[in-house]
Amino acid sequence: MDNPILVTKSSIPAFEEYTEEIKDIWNTHWLSNMGIKHQKLEAELKRYLQADYLTLCTNGHLALETAIQAMQLTGEVITTPFTFASTTHAIVRCGLTPVFCDIKEDTYTIDENKIEELITERTSAILPVHVYGNVCNLEKIEQIALKYGLKVIYDAAHTVGVTYQGKGIGSFGDASVFSFHATKVFNTIEGGAICCKDITLHERFYSIKNFGMNTEGEVIGLGGNAKMNEFQAAMGLCNLRHLTENIEKRKQIVNRYRKHLQEISGITFVDEQDKVQHNYAYFPILVDQKQYGMNRDEVCDLLKEANIFARKYFYPLTSEFGCYRKLFPIQRTPIAERIAEGILTLPLYPDLEWSIVDQICEIIRIGQRHGEKND
Numbered sequence: 557m558d559n560p561i562l563v564t565k566s567s568i569p570a571f572e573e574y575t576e577e578i579k580d581i582w583n584t585h586w587l588s589n590m591g592i593k594h595q596k597l598e599a600e601l602k603r604y605l606q607a608d609y610l611t612l613c614t615n616g617h618l619a620l621e622t623a624i625q626a627m628q629l630t631g632e633v634i635t636t637p638f639t640f641a642s643t644t645h646a647i648v649r650c651g652l653t654p655v656f657c658d659i660k661e662d663t664y665t666i667d668e669n670k671i672e673e674l675i676t677e678r679t680s681a682i683l684p685v686h687v688y689g690n691v692c693n694l695e696k697i698e699q700i701a702l703k704y705g706l707k708v709i710y711d712a713a714h715t716v717g718v719t720y721q722g723k724g725i726g727s728f729g730d731a732s733v734f735s736f737h738a739t740k741v742f743n744t745i746e747g748g749a750i751c752c753k754d755i756t757l758h759e760r761f762y763s764i765k766n767f768g769m770n771t772e773g774e775v776i777g778l779g780g781n782a783k784m785n786e787f788q789a790a791m792g793l794c795n796l797r798h799l800t801e802n803i804e805k806r807k808q809i810v811n812r813y814r815k816h817l818q819e820i821s822g823i824t825f826v827d828e829q830d831k832v833q834h835n836y837a838y839f840p841i842l843v844d845q846k847q848y849g850m851n852r853d854e855v856c857d858l859l860k861e862a863n864i865f866a867r868k869y870f871y872p873l874t875s876e877f878g879c880y881r882k883l884f885p886i887q888r889t890p891i892a893e894r895i896a897e898g899i900l901t902l903p904l905y906p907d908l909e910w911s912i913v914d915q916i917c918e919i920i921r922i923g924q925r926h927g928e929k930n931d
């Protein structure tokens with residue numbers, strides 16, 4: 557293969573579509589601070605995500621920190637280590653202690669049956685991750701939160717466009733945080749948003765992202781700067797027009813991967829979830845070395861030889877980061893450990909050619925024969 561195939565390729569509109577969109581910016585000289593593009597994108601995304609309230613932010617990570625700050629949490633936050641660094645860093649940077657809960661084998665999301673045993677008198681919130689776009693057990697998590705008086709913030713970075721029982725995924729928990737980073741299903745170059753149901757909380761998000769100011773510009777509390785600028789919002793307006801079509805294309809590709817890989821022993825993947833409309837954000841496979849005959853790293857290398865770059869998302873677990881070691885106790889999460897050892901995220905983006913998908917599957921299929929021979 558001539559050009560390297562990377563795990564993702566950022567969605568961008570036609571050049572002219574973007575230049576048309578940013579013309580107004582030249583007319584108004586309004587570059588940031590909740591201008592026209594920002595207002596328009598906020599309204600359109602609110603509708604698309606079916607959110608009661610939505611606050612745009614400059615990126616998903618600061619959206620997460622803003623949400624945590626606004627919630628005035630203290631002490632411990634129960635979360636999972638099978639995620640991107642951002643989730644755990646946000647908790648720690650806000651002065652809180654992450655408590656790691658194990659994940660489930662079928663969806664890689666937080667194991668709702670292991671949350672209660674981790675609750676102490678210091679616990680103030682649960683911060684689960686809809687990892688790869690797989691939806692957490694929303695009902696059970698809500699029950700636990702109610703029973704113990706805990707807040708719930710969902711890291712919904714992977715779930716733009718996902719619905720549960722027809723409802724936008726951002727309408728669950730006290731807040732849900734999305735990422736619109738270049739590598740995500742929907743991008744504003746860099747960007748993010750916080751969705752919530754409570755207007756007071758929404759106003760606090762707005763204030764914290766804008767130096768603690770209210771809409772009149774008076775400082776009413778402590779805040780930072782997490783505002784989305786007009787060029788980001790303009791990119792979002794363009795990309796949003798193509799999102800539904802792009803998710804459909806992703807679905808076709810995922811179905812093709814599933815069809816080709818389902819017969820290979822030692823290779824498994826997450827199925828469609830009941831009552832969930834997916835966004836096909838990622839296609840991770842789990843390599844079981846015993847059955848497949850080769851480990852995850854070897855499969856990754858095999859693809860690399862063909863100029864195909866799969867990624868070891870999410871490995872290592874965030875609980876293994878050296879920077880946390882002396883800060884707080886680290887809970888063991890055996891299932892997350894095993895998944896992180898075997899997981900490999902395959903290339904997936906809307907215009908990924910089907911012939912390349914076929915080739916990737918063929919490499920994995922032949923790889924297994926090698927594995928069997930080595931036994």
Ligand SMILES: *Cc1c(COP(=O)(O)O)cnc(C)c1O
Binds near residue numbers: 616
């Ligand atoms: C991408 C991501 C974030 C952070 O979003 P950015 O927009 O890149 O700052 C947070 N959590 C998860 C799980 C992510 O994948």
